[in-house]
Amino acid sequence: MAGERQQEFTPRQHAVLERALELLVAGGEKALTTAGVARAANCSKESLYKWFGDRDGLLAAMIAHQASKVRAFSDDGAPMDHDRFRAHLTGFAQDLLEVLASDVSLALNRLAIGQASREESRLGQLLVEQGRRRIDQSAGALLDAGRRRGLVAFEDGDEAYRTLYGLVVRDLHVRMLLGEEGARQRETFAARAEQAVEKFFALYGVWEMKGRALA
Amino acid sequence: MAGERQQEFTPRQHAVLERALELLVAGGEKALTTAGVARAANCSKESLYKWFGDRDGLLAAMIAHQASKVRAFSDDGAPMDHDRFRAHLTGFAQDLLEVLASDVSLALNRLAIGQASREESRLGQLLVEQGRRRIDQSAGALLDAGRRRGLVAFEDGDEAYRTLYGLVVRDLHVRMLLGEEGARQRETFAARAEQAVEKFFALYGVWEMKGRALA
DNA sequence: ACAGAACCGTACCGTACGGTACGCACACGA
DNA sequence: TCGTGTGCGTACCGTACGGTACGGTTCTGT
Numbered sequence: 001m002a003g004e005r006q007q008e009f010t011p012r013q014h015a016v017l018e019r020a021l022e023l024l025v026a027g028g029e030k031a032l033t034t035a036g037v038a039r040a041a042n043c044s045k046e047s048l049y050k051w052f053g054d055r056d057g058l059l060a061a062m063i064a065h066q067a068s069k070v071r072a073f074s075d076d077g078a079p080m081d082h083d084r085f086r087a088h089l090t091g092f093a094q095d096l097l098e099v100l101a102s103d104v105s106l107a108l109n110r111l112a113i114g115q116a117s118r119e120e121s122r123l124g125q126l127l128v129e130q131g132r133r134r135i136d137q138s139a140g141a142l143l144d145a146g147r148r149r150g151l152v153a154f155e156d157g158d159e160a161y162r163t164l165y166g167l168v169v170r171d172l173h174v175r176m177l178l179g180e181e182g183a184r185q186r187e188t189f190a191a192r193a194e195q196a197v198e199k200f201f202a203l204y205g206v207w208e209m210k211g212r213a214l215a
Numbered sequence: 216m217a218g219e220r221q222q223e224f225t226p227r228q229h230a231v232l233e234r235a236l237e238l239l240v241a242g243g244e245k246a247l248t249t250a251g252v253a254r255a256a257n258c259s260k261e262s263l264y265k266w267f268g269d270r271d272g273l274l275a276a277m278i279a280h281q282a283s284k285v286r287a288f289s290d291d292g293a294p295m296d297h298d299r300f301r302a303h304l305t306g307f308a309q310d311l312l313e314v315l316a317s318d319v320s321l322a323l324n325r326l327a328i329g330q331a332s333r334e335e336s337r338l339g340q341l342l343v344e345q346g347r348r349r350i351d352q353s354a355g356a357l358l359d360a361g362r363r364r365g366l367v368a369f370e371d372g373d374e375a376y377r378t379l380y381g382l383v384v385r386d387l388h389v390r391m392l393l394g395e396e397g398a399r400q401r402e403t404f405a406a407r408a409e410q411a412v413e414k415f416f417a418l419y420g421v422w423e424m425k426g427r428a429l430a
Numbered sequence: 431a432c433a434g435a436a437c438c439g440t441a442c443c444g445t446a447c448g449g450t451a452c453g454c455a456c457a458c459g460a
Numbered sequence: 461t462c463g464t465g466t467g468c469g470t471a472c473c474g475t476a477c478g479g480t481a482c483g484g485t486t487c488t489g490t
Contacts, residue, residue: 012467028332034448044468045449055448107332109389114329116394117243117322124393162385163414170381173389174324178339179331199378199418249478259438260479270478436487443480451472457465 009065013051016041017065020058025107029114034058059111059123066108067130072138075145085151086197088142093168093193096135100173101184105131109177136161152204160204167196224280228266231256232280235273240322244329249273274326274338281323282345287353290360300361301412307354308383308408314350315388316399324392351376367419375419382411 009017019041024032034055038045052058080088099105108131112123139161146152154160172192175183224232234256239247249270253260267273295303314320323346327338354376361367369375387407390398 029329031332033446035446038469042468044470046451046469047467049449050467109393110328110332113325113392113394114244116392117246117325119394122394124395128390128393128395159410163382166381166383166385167378168381169386170377171384171388173386174392175343177328177331177389177392178324178343179328179334179337180339180343195374202418203414248476250476253439257438259440261439261481262437264479265437432490434488436485438485439483441480441482444478446477447475449473449475452470453468454470455466455468457467459464460462 009051009061013061014065016043016048016051017062020062021066021104021107024062024111025103028107029111032059032111056121056123059115060126063108063112063123063126064130066104067127067134070131070134072134074138075141080145080149080151082151085146085149086201089146089164089197089200090193092139092142093164093196094189096139096165096168097172097189097192098186099135100169101176101186101189106176109173113177139164150206152201153206154204163203164196164200167199168193224266224276227258228276229280231258231263231266232277235277236281236319236322239277239326240318243322244326247274247326271336271338274330275341278323278327278338278341279345281319282342282349285346285349287349289353290356295360295364295366297366300364300366301416303357304361304379304412304415305408307357308379308411309404311350311354311380311383312387312404312407313401315384316391316401316404320346321391324388328392354379365421367416368421369419378418379411379415382414383408 016037020032020037023036023040034045034048037058038048048058052061108127112127115121115123140157143152143154143157143160143164147154147157152160172183231252235247235252238251238255249260249263252258252273253263263273267276323342327342330336330338355372358367358369358372358375358379362369362372367375387398
């Protein structure tokens with residue numbers, strides 16, 4: 001229900017969830033059986049059901065466990081010029097691509113998408129709210145920092161962020177989810193981030209204000 | 216593989232595939248059982264296996280069947296001014312969103328993504344190549360038509376198209392795949408397409424001759 | 431009219447999974 | 461030392477699915 005307790009797990013349970021995550025990454029959802037998790041984690045099925053209720057509870061716990069590892073970024077108020085801001089943006093874009101391309105992220109997204117047809121299961125919502133939310137807020141803070149310093153101009157921060165997201169990710173995420181190996185060439189991410197930020201500044205940048213007259 | 220026979224199906228088999236598609240849309244992959252398809256389509260399981268080989272063959276046939284419905288768009292050489300071109304682009308963007316948000320597309324993409332973990336099954340490739348390919352080529356032709364008429368400027372057509380795609384879709388596709396209802400508000404698609412095309416012209420348009428001064 | 435194929439409906443088989451129950455080992459507080 | 465609780469390993473149960481086999485029926489070609 002909506003009032004789900006954000007219960008904390010014991011170290012033992014975290015270890016079990018970690019093993020379950022490895023299983024999921026290795027073999028997809030169908031490899032994630034209760035017996036398999038119990039065997040891989042050296043625990044009993046009975047304990048799994050005692051700790052997580054049922055299989056769906058285990059899945060939800062895995063998502064929560066993974067989300068707990070994501071760290072947020074906040075504006076520390078440090079001074080930032082145009083180049084530093086641009087570097088921050090590029091770094092964020094590259095990090096975003098790296099996260100989306102990671103094995104664990106792909107496996108969890110595939111899992112949640114596979115469950116999305118069942119209306120009663122809200123794993124997708126959970127994944128978005130617990131995982132992506134922090135990234136979004138982090139990016140929002142970064143963009144806001146740039147705006148306060150007059151490096152970019154926009155009215156709707158959310159709109160600006162989503163535009164940046166689209167420029168960076170395009171259809172890469174879906175292609176990676178579909179298993180297209182070419183989409184996961186990590187060595188291309190830096191260039192991808194660079195080009196995306198370039199276009200982002202073309203849309204939102206105010207660099208001509210700094211004396212560099214635009215033709 | 217590339218040498219896969221594009222075998223045609225009989226009308227009866229197409230009807231069966233259609234029913235299977237309905238089942239998939241209604242209940243997701245787990246609702247797509249051989250017995251269920253046979254029952255819904257009023258055929259025998261034996262016939263299913265005779266026609267499609269096994270369950271994977273059935274899934275592949277469903278994708279091929281659906282892809283056969285997508286029609287391509289080509290440049291008819293008709294005269295186009297800026298406004299008409301912009302309208303075409305906006306229409307394409309809106310169509311793209313409509314397709315991605317359709318029940319059948321979402322169900323098939325969820326299916327292919329669910330199978331993506333198994334390496335031996337290349338449903339994802341099939342889906343991309345047979346379904347998206349036509350849309351991509353259609354958009355490429357449209358962009359090229361605009362370029363030939365001097366309405367937009369770019370060197371790499373693929374890069375320009377992917378940028379347009381990112382501006383239009385952003386993370387909407389994944390959110391819809393995850394089951395987020397808010398992402399499927401069709402009444403917002405027109406505005407979404409409009410804003411995306413607006414930004415696209417800001418990046419690639421040449422209506423003022425300067426466009427974006429190359430740094 | 432007749433033979434043969436195609437096909438439907440159903441029954442059947444083996445397997446695998448989710449979930450539960452039980453026996454035993456170990457830890458820990460009184 | 462003894463009870464109690466936690467948890468591991470295993471066995472077990474019901475169910476559901478993929479895939480196959482078979483009898484009966486309809487369609488088709490000659």
